[in-house]
Amino acid sequence: MSRPDGRNHADFASRYAPRRGGRGVRWFERLLPGLALLSWVLLALLLTPSPVFAQARGVDVRPMDARVFTVDPREVVTVVFQVSNRTGGAADLEGRLLMPEGWRAITPEFPFTLPPGGTVMRLVSFFVPEGTAAGGYRVSYQVGIRGRPGALGGSTLNVRVRPVFKLQVDILEMPSIAIANEPYKAVFQIGNSSNTALTVGFGAQSSRESKIEPAVGTLTLAPGESQPIEMTVRPPALTEPTRDEISLTATAAVGDQGETLTDTAKRSVETLPRVTGKEAPPHSIKTYFTRRVGGSWSGRDDGQNGAGVQLEWSGSGSVDGTQERILSFLLRWPGLNDETVFGQDSWFYVDYRGRDFDVTLGDASYGLSPLTEMGIGGRGARLAWRGEGIELSAYHVGSFDFGDDDAFLQGHQTGLGLLYALRPTWMVGLSFLDQTDNENGHNRILGVRQTVDLTPETVLDVEVAGSTGDAGSGMAFWGNLVKLGAPWRYRLTLLYSSPDYAGYYQNQDRAYLDVDYAPLDRPWSLTAFYHYDRDHLNAQQRRQYVDENDFYWNPENWGWYGPDSEEHEAGIRFNWRTADETRYSVELRRRQRSDLNPAPTFDEVENSVRFGYGKSFKDLNLSLNTSLELGEEYDRVTGESSATQAFRGSLSWRATRRLNLGGYLSWENEAAATFDQAARFTGGASVNYAVSPKSDLSLNVQGQQYNNQNSVIANASYRYRRDNGSLITVQARHGSRYASIYDNGMNMENSIMLSYMVPIEVPTVPRRDVATVRGRAFDQETGAGLSNVVLKLDRLVAITDENGYFMFPSVKLGVYDLTLAGGSLPVGMIPTLEMPRPVDLYFDAGASIDVPFIRGATIAGKVQLYEPDASLLPSQTFVRVGQGVKAPPPPTSEELKPSRGLGGILVEVRSGDQVYRRLTNGNGEFRFAGLQPGTWTVTIDPAKLPENATIEETGYTLDAEPSADQTLEFRVELKIRTMRMLAPLKVKG
Incomplete structure (x- = not known):
């Protein structure tokens, strides 16, 4: 586990800084107050006298291509970075590619060595997975000292992943827990x-x-x-x-x-099954104890062999499970940097991040802002406090260095930071740095910075700073404007630092513009970029590092180096994508590199055209990306011209579910690196194989030819995960360099490392974010427990035992609804509590919940049809009415007899808001069981009664008692029809 990254050294708007206010403010209303303040600071700095003294530090990483990309999932992206050593001494460096989770690097990073002022080209290639969601992503390439955390320099790419139109299946509703x-x-x-x-x-x-x-x-x-x-x-x-x-x-x-x-x-x-969950244990932090054994040997008796043992204990996690109190630590000793290439330095730190304050002690990365201190690794302490819309921070680094035993930059520094949220989309910051080092002496630096969201997709970040002290009085400006989204995306970066400015950037000018236009509904896109760099470097200080015994580092051979130079590079690229996932591109590029000294030694102009081809072979699970560049380079000083060529290719193939293969190749003679005019070649292959669900094997081989050297590096790594969570790792590397500068023409190094990591849970505090909910379901009349009753607390399930007890063992604090989900309840049993019952664990955590049941009331009945005796019906006895003869009277209710029940009649029972409805069965019967005690109204719908039927009462009101059975009858009587027979009609003609 590495050290904390220093949460405020890269991202100005810390995630811990509260924001307030609302949106809807126009961008210039947010921007003007901040720019006014910045203008006053800038004017004061410009009026300060400036003696000339400059020394840049760190490593400069510049992309040789555009910094914004639009890609599809399953696409391979290849970029070349130029790495320049500005540390003032020889440096043993390594690159680190930081990508979103799940993305895969195709080109592994191996250590490389640069002399002071040296420059090298690094090929970086990565694969965008198929399932990557559409949107914007950041990919960062950082370079730092081998085996040490932190970075001396880096560059970030903005990658936009295009949406792919396809069939899509989503889940709208599905429980996380189900009952068997x-x-x-x-x-x-x-x-x-x-x-x-x-x-x-x-x-x-x-x-x-x-x-x-x-x-x-x-x-x-x-x-x-x-x-x-x-x-x-x-x-x-x-x-x-x-x-x-x-x-x-x-x-x-x-x-x-x-x-x-x-x-x-x-x-x-x-x-x-019927019993769920376990009692929640106390909260704990997962830690790891690691023992490493490693060594290296060169194959000859030159004192370069070594071996050692290293112990490490690290951990990180929430102290109480709330994610508001995070603790991380690392204790690693002794250092193994000198014993093996896989070795790491001794490192000790403890880092606490709380709701209101943070504390860091030990070896960590400390920083403020881009112009004051981007981020420096050292041993120190940091304290930060947050309030409503404000954050205050302070740190002191007692010792830091960027080199090996003979560190070329040493010193200490103290930093103070203030961050204030004027509005939710507008933040300002103030940084003060008191710094002492062996290059610039003692200096003080003040920076003012603001970031503002001009639109939901556009962010402006600006900082001005000034310094005073032993290096003189200087100033610097840094600005970054980024617009993401679709179809336009652009990024503008401006940097200026005066010769005597003592901050992170010193005596440099930079202007980068990257533009990408990619319509979502078109198969084509356009990309353009312009990069300008001017380095004002003091050649005399570069020559301080002299080793007379090593011809390779002899400063007298640095005739190629120009202490004051500038570089312009521009390009425009057209991209075309076909329906079968084939990608074509053509790009026009122009590059000019000039020596600005009075007697220039070079003034180079290069024009080229680059053709690109890429394809994703979906059936083969294979992705390919290649480019071919042809051009001409002309040196205006010597009048010489030469042809330039470059070829680059990357391949990713998922041969099986367990086997992934990759390969890459780069060949160029562009003479882009300052000390390497010969053609350069880099090629490699990688294999990743899942041997079993518990183990995997990784192999990487890379060959290089540059600077009159041939080198081969081979890496192997095997990991085995045990059932208890332990991890066994074996790493091996073989490296060989062939060059005339070595005694026998070859320099060889072999390294191996065996690591055994054991997870250890360290209890911290009882979990305050969870509670156990207990209770009992029982018959209120008898007190007997009710078994097999299924209860739910939202999506959690509990089932009562034979005595009626239930338990939800581990429930996150919150407000829930306890509901009755069924089970084996006796017929007619109902809870006396109103269900669902709210359960507020913030106030009732630990309280027992009793759920009493009673046997509910039952209302049953019948819709009965009554008819007269068939022998009394007039239709059976015909009587001539008239001449003193009267029709017989209809039968009375007492004379009617029940004939049959009426089926399909709607019956409703209602008590307040509780309403239940049933249709009578074929016999006219209905039954409502398990009703709450109280007053109920029972009604029927007369619309379904026979046409010749009457009913006196369509509703009854009953007082239902617990466990009481009440029966009623709806009497429907059939009407008696009297038929009158008329005499025949006589018609007079």
Whole structure:
């Protein structure tokens, strides 16, 4: 585990600085007050006298290509960086590629050595995974001292990943916990992100043989249309907890060639038996204890062989589980830098990040801002405090160095920082640095910085600074304007530092502009860039490092070096992407490098054209990226011209699920490196193989030819993970260099390292973010516990035991709803509590929850039809009415007899907001069981009664007692129809 990165040395707006206010303010209203303050500081600095004294420090890393890219998933990106050593002494360096999680580097980084003022080209290639979400990402290439944390310099690329139009399956609803043998609902959504209608087939699967309905189906989706798919999943009966992966795969045929679009969404559901969960243990921090044994040998008796043992204990995590108190530490001793190339320095630090303050002690990276101190590694202490919209920080580094035993930059420094949020989108900062080192002496530096969101996609970051002290009085300006999003993306960086400025950047001018235009609905895009660098370097100080016994470092051979030079580089590239994931590009480039001294030794102009080809072979799981560059270089001082060529290629192949292969190749004779005019070659291959689920093997081989040297480096690494979490790692490296400067023409080094890491859980405090919820379900009348009652606390499940007790063992603090989810309750049993019952664990954590049940009231009845006796019906006895004869009276209610129950009649019972409805069965019967005690109104809907029927009462009001059964009858009487027969009509003609 490495040291903390110094949370405020790179990102101005610390994530711990609270923000306040709201949006909706126009950008110039936010910007003007800050620029006014900066203008006064700038004017004061310009009026300060400035004696000339300059010495840059660190390593300068410059991209030789554009810094903004637009790519597709499964694409390989290749970039060349120019690394210049400005430390004042020879440096043993190594590169570090920082990428988003899941991205894969194709070119491994090996250590390299640069003389003071030396420059080298480094090829960097990485692979964008297929599942990368569309959006903007940052990829950083940093260079630092081998085996030491921190970076002396670096450069960042902005990579935009384009959306890919395809079929998409998402999960809308699925529980995280399911009960064995109890069905639950799963809802997927199938979306058509194409520009044409699709007929989609889908199929669902379970990894644990759960029954899914429907398991297959088809649907038609219009362009841009999405449709949910609701399924019922019934897990099997289980005795042990398990995880069931529920997946839905959608496929659709598109195009004339029958190409198939497919996508799958899946989620793991924890399926539990009748007893769930374990009691939450005290909160702990996961730490790792590592023992390393390593050594190296050169193959000859030159004193370069060595071996040693190193112990390390490290850890990082939340102190109490709230993510508001984070503790990390590292104790590593002794250092193994000299014994093996895999060795690391001794390192000791403790870092605490809290809600209101931070504390760092020991070896760490300390920093303030780009112009004062970007980030320096050393032994010191840092304290930061945060309030409402404000952050104050202070640090002191008692000792730091950037070199080996003969450190070329040593000293100490004290920094103070103030960060204030004027508005949620506008922050200002003040940095003060008191610094002493063996190059510039004692100096004080003051910087003022602001960052403002001009739009949701555009950020302006500006800083001005001034210094005074032994180096004189100087000033510097740094600005960065970044606009992300689509289709336009650009990045502008400006830097100026006067000759006697003593901050991080010294005596440099820089202007970078990168523009990318990539419409989402077009297969083409445009990229353009312009980079300007001017270095004012003191050649005499470069010559301080002299080793008469080493011809390679002899400063008398540095005739190529120009202490004052400038460089212009510009390019414009057109990119084209086809439907089959093939990429073509053509780029025009111009580069000019000039010596600004009175008697210039070089003035080079290079014009070139670069052709690029890349393709993702989806069926083969292979991605390729290549480029060929042809041009001409002309030296205006000598009048000589020469042809330049360059070829670069990177390949990534996933041969199987367990085997990944990669390769890269670079050949160029552009003479871009300042001390290497000969053609340069770099080639390598990598193999990553998952030997088993617990072990993996990695092999990397690289060959280089540059500066009249041939070198080969081979790396091997094997890792084995044990069931208890321990990790065993074996690393080996062989390096050979062939050059005339060595005694026998060859310099060889072999290194090996064996590491054994054991995880150790260190308890900290009892967990305050979780609680245990206990309770009992019981019969209120008898006091007997009710077993097999299923209760839910949101998505958590508990099942009562034979005595009615239940427990949710580990519940994160919050407000939940306790609900009754069923189970084996006796018929008619109902809880006396209103369900769902709110449970507030912030106030009731640890309290027992009793859930009493009673046998609810039952209301039953029948809708009965009453009819007269068939022998009394007038339709059976015809009576001639008239001439004194009267119709017989209809039968009375007492004379009606029950005939049959009326089925399909809607019956409703209501008590306040509680409403239940039933349809009578074929016999006219209905029954409502488990009703809460109280007053209930029972009604029927007369609309379904027979046409010739009447009913006197359509509703009754009852007082229902617990455990009481009440029965009622709705009496429906059939009407008696009297038929009148008329005499025949007589018609007069």
